[in-house]
Amino acid sequence: MxxxxxxxxxxxxxxxxxxxxxxxxxxxxxxxxxxxxxxxxxxxxxxxxxxxxxxxxxxxxxxxxxxxxxxxxxxxxxxxxxxxxxxxxxxxxxSAIGPADDLGEITGKIFDFNLSNLAWVRAHLDPDAIRAAVAALSAAPRIEFFGLGASGIVAIDAQQKFPLFGAPCSAQTDGHQMLMAAAMLAPDDVAVAISNTGTTVDVVRAARIAQEKGATTIAITGSRGPLLSHCSIAIVAETLENTDLFTPTVSRLSAMVVIDILSTAVSLGRNRAGQDRIAEMKRLLSDVRSGRQERPDFNGKGPTGPEDGPGGMAPE
Amino acid sequence: MxxxxxxxxxxxxxxxxxxxxxxxxxxxxxxxxxxxxxxxxxxxxxxxxxxxxxxxxxxxxxxxxxxxxxxxxxxxxxxxxxxxxxxxxxxxxxSAIGPADDLGEITGKIFDFNLSNLAWVRAHLDPDAIRAAVAALSAAPRIEFFGLGASGIVAIDAQQKFPLFGAPCSAQTDGHQMLMAAAMLAPDDVAVAISNTGTTVDVVRAARIAQEKGATTIAITGSRGPLLSHCSIAIVAETLENTDLFTPTVSRLSAMVVIDILSTAVSLGRNRAGQDRIAEMKRLLSDVRSGRQERPDFNGKGPTGPEDGPGGMAPE
DNA sequence: CAGAATTTTGTAGTCAAACTACACAAATGA
DNA sequence: TCATTTGTGTAGTTTGACTACAAAATTCTG
Structure with missing residues (x-):
């Protein structure tokens, strides 16, 4: 349409x-x-x-x-x-006009800023890279997400969507563990390296090791950098701000939307049964939310977050 | 209230x-x-x-x-x-996403969906609630963020912006530690309870305890729920539709933007650096609008940039 | 399973709102 | 000044939005 x-x-x-x-x-x-x-x-x-x-x-x-x-x-x-x-x-x-109106303006500007950036990223995403990433993720027996700092948040977010990816997922947000996890990868496994700058040394190193081990390496980054030379698939979500000075929020948002796209596409590519499973999972989650059941244990990297659920798919 | x-x-x-x-x-x-x-x-x-x-x-x-x-x-x-x-x-x-959808279409839809929702939230945010929240946060000697699962990610994100808040911040993403942290709060402290559904029992309980301890409680939620009854300030970022297609991601994005607004506003009230940030954002925005889609210059802090930077610190 | 009571749906008709044709008024230019 | 152009309102036509009522369908009861 x-x-x-x-x-x-x-x-x-x-x-x-x-x-x-x-x-x-x-x-x-x-x-x-x-x-x-x-x-x-x-x-x-x-x-x-x-x-x-x-x-x-x-x-x-x-x-x-x-x-x-x-x-x-x-x-x-x-x-x-x-x-x-x-x-x-x-x-x-x-919303009265006066000194307090600053606040309304701030709100508006920040929304505008984020909206503009997302629209911009949307227009500049490379479809081929997305397609390749989806293909790799769909076939992967195991997926690792690497990210430090703010990008670590994105990595955890991605990890929480593992039911959509249909494969064991881990998120590494620590420099050392990242390396260890990378070293454990095998061919066909996928490593997703997330870094807004594309320069973070630990993440770059982890990507290199993962690539040496034969894993497919996907970069989700905000700007071209050393990271790309160790990744076979590059998803560059260039944002309007790439300085570290201002609102890194937009880079996070962009990355999360990219993750959302990947997970949805992978899930849809699988089969209808996978979608049913997700629907079931959502049902369970709503039970947990209302406190009717004991919630599944949650250790920060646990399987399902009780809140909001990993991926959310499948209309009722 | x-x-x-x-x-x-x-x-x-x-x-x-x-x-x-x-x-x-x-x-x-x-x-x-x-x-x-x-x-x-x-x-x-x-x-x-x-x-x-x-x-x-x-x-x-x-x-x-x-x-x-x-x-x-x-x-x-x-x-x-x-x-x-x-x-x-x-x-x-x-238009629900089906397996037949082409990948490019999925990408477009997800972007559109997120964009539409952000626009919606923008139009429906309550300025008074934001104002109250900013006031409370600005005066707080200590700030706690509570969130489980996906909302836990938002909590961590918020915590990473502590330089903007100008006060010690913690993010609790575990049910038990949440309660303990809440019990330690004192009057003037602020607890920010994040829950998309507004029903997550642990978060609600933590909010209740925080309120009993005399702390100001702020809710950031996607829908009205029990949580609101234990929070003195309610920021409801209701999403556009509840068909749950992608709601979780959307709710996270909205919450993160809200956090962004709060941190920026608090920072603005504190020092001039926040004002510079706003000024910069305005400049970037006008560039975008005028169609001059160049990336902004990278002047500023030199090449280093530790991965994505915790909280969008303003230049010294 | 009648047959009455009720609900649901369509038909026909009314009213008002949206649009059009045209004529008058105002303004502009030689 | 008069002719020409442009702007505006009046009057009339068409169409769309709504209402009253009757037919059909459904449900309920004996």
């Missing part, structure tokens, strides 16, 4: 923005309509053609012409588009 | 969710309408009453009754609400 309905939350989508922007090009009475809408957009969607015309002090056809002028099919279309734009608008009602 | 601090909107706003949820309560022919809408929501907003009736194989009044049944004023209202929901769910939403 509309696979290419690529959404960038672009300005063009936001009708309010469009209206404000085309304000100078409008005729005088049309502008009255525009003003009226901008003044209380929320109320405008509720209005009818006649109502809005009256509220703006113009005639009904003028409103229709206005709709056409800003690129709508008609008044109906205008209302729909307006409603759509309004959905993104903040629930402004009680 | 916690419940008051929260907006009473969210999932109820998402008409698709509402429709899917009230499916069993509908009469047979009304359900035909529902199915038709869910099947192609994008097309449904374009349709007229008669068109939709014909497409569903029912009469026009049935469609109107359907609208009333799901809580709309009439067909017009239905269309507006639908458009509003579609603003978020537009591209993916109810």
């Amino acid at each position: 509309a696979t290419e309905a690529v959404r960038t939350t672009a300005v063009e989508d936001n009708l309010l923005e469009v209206i404000a922007r085309s304000l100078p090009d409008l005729r005088r009475s049309e502008r009255r309509v525009a003003d009226r809408i901008l003044q209380a957009p929320q109320a405008a969607v509720e209005m009818t053609l006649g109502t809005l015309a009256a509220a703006s002090g113009v005639s009904e056809p003028t409103v229709i012409r206005f709709a056409a002028a800003i690129g709508c099919e008609g008044f109906r279309d205008l209302r729909v588009k307006l409603a759509r734009s309004l959905a993104f608008a903040r629930t402004t009602s009680h | 916690a419940t008051e601090a929260v907006r009473t909107t969210a999932v109820e706003d998402n008409l698709l969710e509402v429709i899917a949820r009230s499916l069993p309560d509908l009469r047979r022919s009304e359900r035909r309408v529902a199915d038709r809408i869910l099947q192609a929501p994008q097309a449904a907003v374009e349709m007229t009453l008669g068109t939709l009736a014909a497409a569903s194989g029912v009469s026009e009044p049935t469609v109107i009754r359907f609208a009333a049944a799901i809580g709309c004023e009439g067909f017009r209202d239905l269309r507006v609400k639908l458009a509003r929901s579609l603003a978020f769910a537009r591209t993916t939403s109810h």
Whole structure:
């Protein structure tokens, strides 16, 4: 279907923005309509053609012409588009303006930043690398995730999705254990090395060893670096910030989404039975959550996290 | 008091969710309408009453009754609400991922899904709750993060940002240690309880104990649950839909972004470094928007960059 | 398993909203 | 100034949204 309905939350989508922007090009009475809408957009969607015309002090056809002028099919279309734009608008009602408004701005900026970055990563992911990674992971008898620091979090996240991968998974977040685990790998095993910078020495070393042992090595990284030379498959989720100075959160988010894609794809590639198993697992989890059963032991790397479940698949 | 601090909107706003949820309560022919809408929501907003009736194989009044049944004023209202929901769910939403899906499509859907959800959360976050949380965290001599399983990852992530919080932070991801840590808290200390479901018993219990000890308790959760009754500040990042396709990842992302917001805001209040960070983010954002998709420069701290850096420390 | 009571659905009709054709008014330019 | 262009409103038409009621289907009861 509309696979290419690529959404960038672009300005063009936001009708309010469009209206404000085309304000100078409008005729005088049309502008009255525009003003009226901008003044209380929320109320405008509720209005009818006649109502809005009256509220703006113009005639009904003028409103229709206005709709056409800003690129709508008609008044109906205008209302729909307006409603759509309004959905993104903040629930402004009680966010007072003042010194505290900084906070709202921070919230908005951080969301924007993360959203923009994800959209960017989406557009720049290499499909072939994903495909190769999925193939390797699907066939792997054993999977190791390597990551230090913030990337260690991603590694653990990946490890928790092991039911989707359908193979024993471990996450190594310690430099030494990473090496030991890498040394234990065999051909067909897969090592996933996660590093935002692509330079972290321990991770690079672990990847090298894993490769020497004949394992398939997959890199999930935020920028090209030494790591890639020891990995046969490179998934580069380049983010807009790659300095270590600001918000490493986005690199984590990107990596986690990549993991999500891999695990989902592997799971789907397997068979329907695998999906049923996941559904069953989710059911068990919901029992655990409500405290009706003893929860499975959880040691930080344990099989299933009681909370939120590893992968989440299969509609009910 | 916690419940008051929260907006009473969210999932109820998402008409698709509402429709899917009230499916069993509908009469047979009304359900035909529902199915038709869910099947192609994008097309449904374009349709007229008669068109939709014909497409569903029912009469026009049935469609109107359907609208009333799901809580709309009439067909017009239905269309507006639908458009509003579609603003978020537009591209993916109810198109479940099946084995037949091409890999590229899976990638796109997962990205879209996560993006839509983040946008949704963004629009529905309660600014007052954020404000209260920032205030509490800024004044806290000690901060504990509680989370199990997938939410444990978020807790660790939060803990790694301790430089931004400017106070000793711990992350407890084990049921028992969680309780012990909670018991050690004192007034003014802050406990942040993270649970997507809001029901995880251990986390709820830890929150209760923390509250009994006089600490300020902050909940970061994906849905209302028992947890809220033991938390004085509730940050509810409700996700777009509950079909559980990818909800776990989405909830983690949302929670991490919330953490990011909190840490940034706290840091901003503390020193000027936080302000620089915001300024930088704004710059990056404007670059993205203007379509100049260059990677930002790497000036700053030189090449080292210990793997991904714990917490996005601002430059000295 | 009738047959009544109730619920569900469609038919026909009404009202109002959305759109169109056209004519008048205002503004612009020679 | 008048002619031409542009802008705006009036009046009329079409269509879509909704309502009243009757037919069909379902359920309930004896």
